[in-house]
Amino acid sequence: MPEPIVFVVDVAPADASPPAGGWESTVRRAASGEPIVRGTDLAATRGDGVFETLGVLDGCPQAVDAHFWRLANSAELLELPAPNLEQWRVAMRIAGSALPTDRQGGIKLVLSRGVEGEERSTGWLIATASDDDFANRTEGWKVVTLDRGYRHDLSERAPWLLPGAKTLSYAVNMATLREAARRGADNAVYLSSDGYVMEAPQSSVLLRRGDTLVTPKTDIGILPGTTQLSVFALASQWGLATEDRLVQASDLLDSDGVWLLSSVKLATPITEVDGKPIAVDRELTERLNAALLARRE
Amino acid sequence: MPEPIVFVVDVAPADASPPAGGWESTVRRAASGEPIVRGTDLAATRGDGVFETLGVLDGCPQAVDAHFWRLANSAELLELPAPNLEQWRVAMRIAGSALPTDRQGGIKLVLSRGVEGEERSTGWLIATASDDDFANRTEGWKVVTLDRGYRHDLSERAPWLLPGAKTLSYAVNMATLREAARRGADNAVYLSSDGYVMEAPQSSVLLRRGDTLVTPKTDIGILPGTTQLSVFALASQWGLATEDRLVQASDLLDSDGVWLLSSVKLATPITEVDGKPIAVDRELTERLNAALLARRE
Known part of the structure; x- marks a missing residue:
């Protein structure tokens, strides 16, 4: 499997406006193998968060609206703060454009309840170029x-x-x-x-x-x-x-x-x-x- | 809540002998707020791992054998590699001794299937001094x-x-x-x-x-x-x-x-x-x- 590329997102509340540097400034590409999640993050200790996996064709994530609708719905069912979909849309575009255009791929979006006691969501994207022959x-x-x-x-x-x-x-x-x-x-x-x-x-x-x-x-x-x-x-x-x-x-x-x-x-x-x-x-x-x-x- | 102390464990196979530095050398205290888990770790993306939470009295983790038996049983049910209980016992002792002896506490042990595609368990401990009055x-x-x-x-x-x-x-x-x-x-x-x-x-x-x-x-x-x-x-x-x-x-x-x-x-x-x-x-x-x-x- 080609090495996945991880993008850390500084998760913003649903009603937040983009910062001066734009939503782009809230998305950071992690180094290869870099740990990005704390040991007390509820994603890692309780599976307490939601996710989506999107297909990517030509660097273009597919069915984004349907996935974002379901993401927001999952978050609501878990009583997580609503995701800022504009921020995630920008993050998704950045992750998609990091993938090669000569093959299919996928992006997993992870939205966690965050570190226990901090009441602040954490999140990241995992972009992976596929080496599947889709037999x-x-x-x-x-x-x-x-x-x-x-x-x-x-x-x-x-x-x-x-x-x-x-x-x-x-x-x-x-x-x-x-x-x-x-x-x-x-x-x-x-x-x-x-x-x-x-x-x-x-x-x-x-x-x-x-x-x-x-x-x-x-x-x-x-x-x-x-x-x-x-x-x-x-x-x-x-x-x-x-x-x-x-x-x-x-x-x-x-x-x-x-x-x-x-x-x-x-x-x-x-x-x-x-x-x-x-x-x-x-x-x-x-x-x-x-x-x-x-x-x- | 007092800040938890996280110890990263370089997880060894069940049949491994301790390294030259002893099992102690495989346990590292993380810095405050330090990320220790990769974004592709299955603990964080799939809740795919097992855990135990032990009570700690006077820096001494309680009912260790019962917890370790259950840990090994959970790992087997998930078809995870068996944990090296001697290694975890040392790690547990190190984490317990980092807690204050003037109050009760707890240690959570997390054992993950590890990073997707790498087939190598990851794990860590979270030691927390309690400020609960146990009403x-x-x-x-x-x-x-x-x-x-x-x-x-x-x-x-x-x-x-x-x-x-x-x-x-x-x-x-x-x-x-x-x-x-x-x-x-x-x-x-x-x-x-x-x-x-x-x-x-x-x-x-x-x-x-x-x-x-x-x-x-x-x-x-x-x-x-x-x-x-x-x-x-x-x-x-x-x-x-x-x-x-x-x-x-x-x-x-x-x-x-x-x-x-x-x-x-x-x-x-x-x-x-x-x-x-x-x-x-x-x-x-x-x-x-x-x-x-x-x-x-």
């Missing part, structure tokens, strides 16, 4: 379904469990990917404890049923997918219907195509679910990835 | 019960959700404490989605029923409590029976005493559950805290 987009992935432990109506019943927030507390997501690998799969799809399709540890789920693209509705405690939003916008242009609804686990097996969607990997067709081959729509896969790669938002 | 031990706390979202049989069904591991992914625990405060309570007790008492966001639950001390059994996806273990050892000396079992939510209301137990706060008597006053055993509370404070393990 996932043509070869697809085998997935296993794994229980997320929560019922699908969790959001109403227990908002303190932070459903719908993209927090830094991702140890479970990482453990789920290890479990999938242990079962010989490339990725996992979470099911609610009462059997509904939720999301994958790092991506959204998309299905095609005839002329309709379907995704699980987000009030079942999952993240709104930024790439899924882009795909639905494309679908409307292409005359396909779109639907957010409850999706049964069995729907994965009898759809006309299933994909995992994420910002850097883009649309990955699923070829097997729990060891059973499923229908793969190679034409739509190609069309989706071509359109997602043609964005310069 | 909790005499005045007690009001608690609310809050749904943890998981059924009590999660451990068997979904180990990839990391039940029983003390991970750095604690955003939900922190959000639960905010929800408790919003409801006018001092703390929360998690219930499983099927109604069993689990634990609190940062402590274990203890009940007295006649001459028996009871705690929820840990195979329902909760942490083994280190202070609860100390309390059960004391109970045996005092001729009280002890029991690990399934505990119903209604048991909280009709016990002869309920406590939250943790390493620094020690035994906090619960005075109200969901707005209903419950029996408070002041004598046993005093006896427990006196005995826990008299330890010099």
